[in-house]
Amino acid sequence: xTVAVFFGCTFIxxxxxxxxxLFTIAKDPLRVIFLIAGAFFWLVSLLxxxxxxxxxxxxxxxNSASQQRGLLIFxxxxxxMLQETFRYGYYRLLKKANEGLLALSQEDTMPISMRQxxxxxxxxxxxxxxxxxxxxxxxxxxxxxxxxxxxxxxxYFISSAFMTLAIILLHMFWGVVFFESCxxxxxxxxxxxxxxxxxxxxLTFVNPHYQGSLIPTYIILSVMxxxxxxxxxxxxxxxxxxxxCKDKDFLLANHRPR
Amino acid sequence: MNTSxxxxxxxxxxxxLVQSESPTxxxxxxxxxxxxxxxTDTKRRRPVSSVLDEPGPVEQERASTPDGEEEELxxxxxxxxxxxxxxxxxxxxxxxxxTIKSVSFYTEKSSQRLIYTPFEEDPNSVGQxxxxxxxxxxxxxxxxxxxxxxxxxxxxxxxxxxxxGWLILSSLMLLFWFSFMYLGEVFKTYNVxxxxxxxxxxxWNFGVVGMICIHWKGPLRLQQAYLIVISALMALIFIxxxxxxxxxxxxxxxxxxxxxxxxxxxxxxxxxxETAQERNEPIFPALIYSSAMVWMVGMADxxxxxxxxxxxxxxxxxxxxxxxxxxxxxxxxxxxQYSAEEDLEEDRGVKLGLxxxxxxxxxxxxxxxxxxxxxxxxxxxxxILIGLCLTLLLLAIxxxxxPALPISITFGLVFYFSTDNLxxxxxxxxxxxxxxx
Numbered sequence: 020x021t022v023a024v025f026f027g028c029t030f031i032x033x034x035x036x037x038x039x040x041l042f043t044i045a046k047d048p049l050r051v052i053f054l055i056a057g058a059f060f061w062l063v064s065l066l067x068x069x070x071x072x073x074x075x076x077x078x079x080x081x082n083s084a085s086q087q088r089g090l091l092i093f094x095x096x097x098x099x100m101l102q103e104t105f106r107y108g109y110y111r112l113l114k115k116a117n118e119g120l121l122a123l124s125q126e127d128t129m130p131i132s133m134r135q136x137x138x139x140x141x142x143x144x145x146x147x148x149x150x151x152x153x154x155x156x157x158x159x160x161x162x163x164x165x166x167x168x169x170x171x172x173x174x175y176f177i178s179s180a181f182m183t184l185a186i187i188l189l190h191m192f193w194g195v196v197f198f199e200s201c202x203x204x205x206x207x208x209x210x211x212x213x214x215x216x217x218x219x220x221x222l223t224f225v226n227p228h229y230q231g232s233l234i235p236t237y238i239i240l241s242v243m244x245x246x247x248x249x250x251x252x253x254x255x256x257x258x259x260x261x262x263x264c265k266d267k268d269f270l271l272a273n274h275r276p277r
Numbered sequence: 278m279n280t281s282x283x284x285x286x287x288x289x290x291x292x293x294l295v296q297s298e299s300p301t302x303x304x305x306x307x308x309x310x311x312x313x314x315x316x317t318d319t320k321r322r323r324p325v326s327s328v329l330d331e332p333g334p335v336e337q338e339r340a341s342t343p344d345g346e347e348e349e350l351x352x353x354x355x356x357x358x359x360x361x362x363x364x365x366x367x368x369x370x371x372x373x374x375x376t377i378k379s380v381s382f383y384t385e386k387s388s389q390r391l392i393y394t395p396f397e398e399d400p401n402s403v404g405q406x407x408x409x410x411x412x413x414x415x416x417x418x419x420x421x422x423x424x425x426x427x428x429x430x431x432x433x434x435x436x437x438x439x440x441x442g443w444l445i446l447s448s449l450m451l452l453f454w455f456s457f458m459y460l461g462e463v464f465k466t467y468n469v470x471x472x473x474x475x476x477x478x479x480x481w482n483f484g485v486v487g488m489i490c491i492h493w494k495g496p497l498r499l500q501q502a503y504l505i506v507i508s509a510l511m512a513l514i515f516i517x518x519x520x521x522x523x524x525x526x527x528x529x530x531x532x533x534x535x536x537x538x539x540x541x542x543x544x545x546x547x548x549x550x551e552t553a554q555e556r557n558e559p560i561f562p563a564l565i566y567s568s569a570m571v572w573m574v575g576m577a578d579x580x581x582x583x584x585x586x587x588x589x590x591x592x593x594x595x596x597x598x599x600x601x602x603x604x605x606x607x608x609x610x611x612x613x614q615y616s617a618e619e620d621l622e623e624d625r626g627v628k629l630g631l632x633x634x635x636x637x638x639x640x641x642x643x644x645x646x647x648x649x650x651x652x653x654x655x656x657x658x659x660x661i662l663i664g665l666c667l668t669l670l671l672l673a674i675x676x677x678x679x680p681a682l683p684i685s686i687t688f689g690l691v692f693y694f695s696t697d698n699l700x701x702x703x704x705x706x707x708x709x710x711x712x713x714x
Contacts, residue, residue: 051360052359102714178711
């Protein structure tokens with residue numbers, strides 16, 4: 020509890036995402052707008068899934084804990100499916116908008132590429148998802164209290180923070196892979212994204228046994244990270260060039276003689 | 278103690294989205310014809326935003342669009358303007374939410390009510406409460422309409438001095454009295470010991486610099502900062518003094534009124550804009566936030582669009598208190614002279630009425646005040662930003678003055694009620710079990 024836990028968990032959960040935002044998105048107004056639009060789409064998907072869950076809860080037996088838990092699991096699965104559906108919807112909207120904008124502007128190239136849009140929209144989804152998952156928990160961590168006084172896990176806050184971090188980054192990677200697979204019409208990749216999202220969410224059902232949920236989630240995170248890197252055009256060669264500062268294109272662009 | 282409704286009028290005038298002179302960007306003039314806010318003794322001041330401000334610049338904009346400026350709106354240029362409005366709106370909302378969450382004064386319900394909402398809400402009977410909130414809304418909206426019409430009439434008959442004086446009075450009250458109150462509450466919350474001489478010096482400096490920045494000249498950023506602070510103060514006053522249900526109904530009704538006033542041919546705001554355009558002068562600069570300053574070749578001083586907005590805002594608030602409706606905005610109008618004759622290549626930026634700032638912040642502030650849920654506040658925030666983005670998109674397409682309230686407030690209200698009632702239980706259950714979606 021207290022301020023130390025609050026700041027620690029906030030930085031764990033949002034640190035990388037905010038860094039990504041500040042370094043790559045904040046300077047370009049177009050990307051900021053698409054980020055917020057992505058967040059809005061995620062919000063609408065959450066709204067719809069909450070609506071369905073709420074209706075099912077109202078017509079169910081409120082006293083049966085197992086039924087409520089079952090309904091919650093159903094709600095989670097439904098929410099994941101709706102999120103991916105809205106991600107697809109956002110993709111279609113962006114595609115249409117891009118074509119329209121290209122026609123409207125006098126330039127030959129689009130001001131923002133599809134890959135950048137994939138990254139930005141994925142991060143938008145991630146920001147909103149992470150914020151909704153963890154902000155209430157963070158604000159509770161500021162106040163007085165004892166964690167796990169009724170026998171629950173004592174690592175509630177820190178595990179929530181790490182889970183949120185994983186989810187935000189995962190959304191970003193899912194966005195990149197999703198859009199790329201839609202562009203290339205690789206439907207198996209699309210299915211893989213949806214399935215991995217479902218797997219990550221369903222893994223959280225074993226909480227508070229965090230070793231069962233956090234470790235596999237981070238494994239999936241690294242796999243998705245590598246996949247998204249490859250989708251975005253990266254390769255081992257690029258990585259080597261970048262790390263040894265020998266990438267000529269990048270150096271030329273930054274006017275550094277080598 | 279009742280506050281007058283002039284603030285509401287100023288609000289209307291202020292809630293206009295106007296595009297500053299930028300030939301390639303259509304002007305969003307959103308004029309909410311709001312009478313200048315009247316300062317009310319009781320602390321309720323409603324800044325009246327007047328949308329009228331923009332006619333001057335708008336027409337100048339038109340005038341300066343002449344030669345050679347392409348009408349085409351490039352995407353990046355439009356996006357930059359959207360961000361230039363996102364940032365101040367976000368800042369204002371952040372200030373209001375931070376205050377609401379920390380200073381309990383603004384969430385305590387007092388027995389005082391503004392005269393604009395005379396019917397008391399009885400928490401025991403749902404039907405009665407609903408009826409009273411509708412009646413309160415009717416009273417408030419009619420006050421706003423009356424004030425706007427008076428403003429238009431005053432403007433038509435060129436009573437500039439009257440309006441000017443009113444505006445100055447309004448901003449005086451807002452900058453000194455309300456900020457003094459705010460400081461007092463903050464000190465009480467954090468248990469800070471403060472002596473009167475220091476406090477007088479702080480408030481005096483703050484107020485005087487504000488008056489100078491708003492009504493005369495000052496650095497652009499400082500003007501913008503003062504406008505944001507003024508909007509936040511007004512929004513806090515509204516949040517405190519509007520009864521619960523009435524506030525929501527009023528938000529909805531104000532957006533409808535905004536739509537009508539700006540778009541209908543006989544709408545007061547539209548008439549105001551057209552009158553100002555005929556006379557080739559800017560309207561009520563004090564009630565509009567401008568994102569960029571236009572530097573005119575050959576002009577000695579830079580235009581201070583923001584100050585105009587401020588003034589108008591203050592005017593509205595001041596009026597509310599006394600029940601006198603004055604159109605401060607008009608006075609402000611003269612100030613914003615950014616004669617657009619010399620057409621510069623400068624980026625003109627975009628203008629948004631202060632009333633819009635205020636109502637956005639009222640919505641988000643009320644979302645933060647009722648219930649300790651941050652998800653609702655976040656959802657309303659994103660909804661309002663998306664609404665503003667859509668409004669700016671429409672502005673780019675239609676290229677004329679547009680009301681900034683309807684889309685954002687509609688999204689905000691929808692998301693507030695749905696998040697509070699549907700999403701909150703869902704997310705709470707998920708958090709309790711630590712399930713992640």
